[in-house]
Amino acid sequence: MEKDLLINRIKSGTVIDHIAAGKATLIYSLLSLEKSGGSKLAILINTDSNRTGSKDIIKIDNRWLTPEELYYVALISPDATVNIIKSYKVTEKKKVVLPEVIEKVVRCQNGRCITNNDPEAHTKFRVISKDPIKLVCAYCNITIDANQIPSSIAATRS
């Protein structure tokens, strides 16, 4: 199968599979994958999926995701899976998990929030809905919807 062929081209690295169709480039830019030190990288957009019709896939040679980076993936595409490849084989396959509480990753969009006004006050959001994603700031109570998440994450990484 075409999919297997593509995955197997990575000797060692990470395959982010089952990304919601059209979201791969967003994950690519949030994870700054262009800075992966010359790693081979493939992005498949709108490829066939048995489950949802179409999906995106990102494959990166010699690159593994930190727990924080896995949260970014979960926030953008809660149904994504992450496969760890070693010696051309999938050695670990896990679904990304959105934690109950997300610390530091997302910036609060409320300019009056203490998390935007004290260098020590890190953000903390409770996940009040997973589908669609909805977060509430543990400090100022503002809610963040799925469509606001990309800009809220980008702001923390700039």
Add this chain to the structure above:
Amino acid sequence: MGVIVAGVISALELDRAMVDKLFSLSDKFKRGAVKPLDRSLSVALAFFEPSTRTFSSFEMAAMKLGLSVTSMRSDKDSSMAKGETFADTVRMLSGYADLVVIRSRFDGSARFASEISGKAIINAGDGQNEHPTQSLIDMYTIREHFGKADNLTYAIVADLRHSRATNSLLYMLNNFRPKAVHIISPRQLKPLEQVTSRLKYECEWSESLAGVPGDVDVLYVNRLQKERFQDEMEYNSVKGSYHIDIGVAERMPDDSIILDPLPRVDELDRAIDGTDKAKYFVQAANGVPIRQAIMYDLLSKRR
């Protein structure tokens, strides 16, 4: 991060048992029937934002409890003006007081303070978020008048989008099974969904004072804030429609009351002041026993 110690941060976290306990403690303070705290304790009043009424009522309550009081008022007097962060100022005050009362213009500042302080924190107003002690004062005044606070009909005329006092009041009402809650405000000043989604009762919104029902028990009024409007003309066009005059007061049922967390601008006609319905100065005076009760309770819990 320090140990999280009890405090009063949000009205959502005050359950009915706690509220009832604070009310009966306030009753006792009014009668002068409370044993003093048995040793010397202290409170820091950290007011990063200007305030006169809330500050003086906390100060008076602390003095009546025999507490040593240290106070810091507004950014300007404090080391924050010299570049010290909010966190460092809170830590410093927590170092020498047993309890810290915080007023700040930042939403969520009291919650953050409670995480780093190691001492109990009282939220005396955080930005546009909450003012939980005010909501206790409001409900206490209502209970005092009606002899109960459950199953009453409310009409709230205010800028609910930006008011921390009404946010906390709406949360507090979760404890009191209101018969009906009518919200009267311009469309752009309706309460935020993040607030109404946490309420265990329905609110009915209307744009005009005609929305005050004939069987209202509590008319809660708070000023519209001029600075929240896009332009002055827009403000002038709506402000008249939210002016409570003697006519509105006279149409209300005999035993009903009017509350206002004050200060007032022009939302309440002074002609109402002399009527039996005007309870806003009683409400203001209740600030002292309620705040005595809160501080007493938190300080008795500490080891």
